[in-house]
Amino acid sequence: MSALIELRDVERVYHNGEVTTQVLHGVSLEIQRGEFVAIIGQSGSGKTTLMNILGCLDRPTRGSYRFAGQEVGALDSNGLAALRRQGFGFVFQSYHLISSANALENVEIPAIYAGLPAAERHARAEELLTRLGLGERLGNRPSQLSGGQQQRVSIARALMNDAEVILADEPTGALDSRSGQEVLALLKELSAAGKTVIIITHDREVAAHADRLIEIRDGLIIADSGAGPAAPLAVTEAPRPVSERGIALADTGEAIRMALRALRANLFRTVLTLLGIVIGVASVVAMLAVGNGARQEVVERISSMGTNLLSVRPGAPNMxxxxxxxxxxxxxxxxxxxxxxxxxxxxxxxxxxxxxxxxxxxxxxxxxxxxxxxxxxxxxxxxxxxxxxxxxxxxxxxxxxxxxxxxxxxxxxxxxxxxxxxxxxxxxxxxxxxxxxxxxxxxxxxxxxxxxxxxxxxxxxxxxxxxxxxxxxxxxxxxxxxxxxxxxxxxxxxxxxxxxDFQIRNTASLLDAVTQTQDTLTVLLGSIAAISLLVGGIGVMNIMLVNVTERTREIGIRMATGARTGNILQQFITEALVVSAIGGVLGVLVGLGSAWTIGQLGTAVQFTLAPVVLAFGCAFAIGLIFGLMPARKAAHLDPVVALASD
Structure with missing residues (x-):
């Protein structure tokens, strides 16, 4: 039977300007299905780099990596995301939970990107957390959980898509001894249930819980105890990684809910961003209403004089x-x-x-x-x-x-x-x-x-x-x-x-001339208002860029749990569109209210649907345009770099 994981002469070289650092030096390794393996090594030995390559978070510079018989190096970024989503579950030393989401929502993340219906993923996430002793903590955010509880949430998330391989990076490093023993017992249970469990650690006591010990030093495997007894397999065939474009979010509503949650986490900043959009949209609506009202008033007055009249006046020009x-x-x-x-x-x-x-x-x-x-x-x-x-x-x-x-x-x-x-x-x-x-x-x-x-x-x-x-x-x-x-x-x-010796004036032509003049003035007013809308759009872009910078680790977490490029792009564009849509609605209401107030003060005002649709449409388009660049930046982050971000 072929190995689940096969590495042949894998090297990893990093380039930082003119400085070149080789971390892995021709690593070859096979891991069978159902094994419980510990990879041990000191800091700088290359064990974390090896884990990133095993989990498809990073690519080898040279060499071959095959998972379930498929060459991983042939996959594009979305293919790698599909493989992470189907084949791997990650348990990180620092938990890597999304702070704005509660325990249930954190566990559901892999299933969202797998396209699992909401009701099914809610039920599965609740079942996993209950099995791990967190049934009463479903609505708690990470800051409301102890270290051991957060690590249990991380394990539940790793199990959400029933991944065959559990990769645990220093799973007990941030825990007290009691919590550490509980986590190791859980990993042992997973191995007994047929999961392939790989622990990355520097602690020999932790490594001793595994059936197979692999030691790495200076980028080379220096010791391998060999395959231990494999546990009964829970599956007969590993999930088949595919190179498709990936699975989109379950629906647009899910993307909007995720966007609202992220925006609510930084409420004050969101309000400031909304303010720019609101002012811009309200200005467009109010100014165009006033401009249209002034034009209509002039037209009505000229029309009251008659538009089917020809006026003949004595005297030629300059007479x-x-x-x-x-x-x-x-x-x-x-x-x-x-x-x-x-x-x-x-x-x-x-x-x-x-x-x-x-x-x-x-x-x-x-x-x-x-x-x-x-x-x-x-x-x-x-x-x-x-x-x-x-x-x-x-x-x-x-x-x-x-x-x-x-x-x-x-x-x-x-x-x-x-x-x-x-x-x-x-x-x-x-x-x-x-x-x-x-x-x-x-x-x-x-x-x-x-x-x-x-x-x-x-x-x-x-x-x-x-x-x-x-x-x-x-x-x-x-x-x-x-x-x-x-x-x-x-x-x-x-x-x-x-x-x-006379002059003829056409009142219809006069009406056209006055109407054109008023249209020009209305466009001028609308253009001035549009400038403030543009400024609001720039504010959206700035806030979204700040969001990407602050949430780099969150992006890495999502990528590690199976999010493809399109998912990240969709999420951040949706956030920009949600801000613009909310700001657009509020701006329309404020603009209509302002125009009505101006009308009550005696100024001619005309309400029409076109300025409202125009202003809201512009706000929505600005959200899309100005949100695209930050979204693209987020979508093209390297998962390893994103996870390492502070």
Missing amino acids: RRSAEGVTATLTAEDARAVAELDNVTAALGESQGSATLRFGNVDYSTTITATNAGMPLVRDWGLASGAFFTEEDERDYATVTVIGQTVAKNLFPDTDPVGRYLLVQNVPFQVIGVMTAKGATPWGQDQDDVALVPSTTGSLRLFGQRHIQGITAYITDIGRIDATEENIRQLLIARHNGVE
Whole structure:
């Protein structure tokens, strides 16, 4: 029968810069299944290096190592992890328990990486600990256990995956004599049950408990008592190591639970990391809500003026005004001609001026607008009470007026204005209607501070001129607004003897321009907020790098118990993602709360789903990106170096 472990001319050489140290010098060794072997040697003899090679924690520089007939040197890192997971259980001198996990969780670690379902591994870990006399200590952390109890937990962990080989490195070195004897008795029982037990020690009294004694000195085996009586084998065939990619964690939930436990162990540091993410996400959510609110407010105000309007103003660019400050190029006839064009529902010829209104003993200065009967349609401005003047009123030069809400409140605070007479530049006008509240323009002008009169009446009785200050055309089909604009241009050029002494403004284009400007400002606000989110991401990376440095030994423990590269990578990336996800959720809540508070103070705020998804998605992506480098660093640590870390 072939040996379980076969070493042929194994050498191990370490290189530290230009310094080369050879620890093992051509070691050859065979160990049969079921043997209880003690490898003894003083410090520096090479026994620990030999153990690391036997347990697949390290590779020989030269020579051959075969386990159960398979060449170990041909395995990649994940193949070695699979072999450690299936074939070996480690009992370390300093126990190497994870301080943030309790006894049950420490014992379960190998089974997690073996993919054993949670219920099964809980039951097996509890059974092993109970068998070893720790049934009442399942929830205790290592700091709450004595040295002997911690070593028993370490033994239970070594047995978790029913490994065929138990490797014990100075198993009694940190224990008192009583605890040491108990541990040795346990190892003896394991050997009797058919396990292959290998003890690494410098103590001959400890080595005497083994059936076979191998002595090593200066990297060479100098004595071997030979194979002792083998115990009855508990298995008929050793676990077959494989070179597959390894077994992933049982599920994502398990990875998240492990991440939460690790983060809880350093709660204050985790809170500081969360703070950076929270501030970043909250800033993005709040600033974009404010920016979108400001944009929506401007859009609504411009839209209230009408987006299907074409505004014609007199005078070409750089054209000089008259001495009275009026550019006299448009007439009421021009407005009527524009109204006859296709796709023009109505066209207003308007003039404006300031005047003092009087009712009783109250004087009030306001804006007088001379306009047409179609103004409510063109301006999308309804009546609160009364009626609007008609085309007949325009033809008759009627002295009637419709006033805005601001004028009504100042001249008629306690009286219904409709039917009342007021004086406009000492000309009596009858109030026939009151407009609904329009509010202020985007540039702050009060649209309700106005008195509207028929265009003919304004020209004859108030302004004393036939020219108008502008034409506003209401477009039927906004999809053809550009073509209609060109038609108006050509009509007016023809009417003005080939001279383009006017300017046309498209309110839809104005809305687009303002919207683009507001979008730019919103992006700017979001970019400023994103900087704080980026800083939070850098904080995640720094904390994760510190975690890797502080938990190097834990990483080594996980690798020794069968964790492959992907498992370590997954764990640390999951921790970064969990921090970012928690920070993202809290940041969204804080951002929404801040934006709501700002809205209560009078600032326009608009809540939409996109900024929330964007901010949370960015936080999650930052956790992934900034957590990747520390995770890769952890995943590529050397198991031997990691276990030796302080």
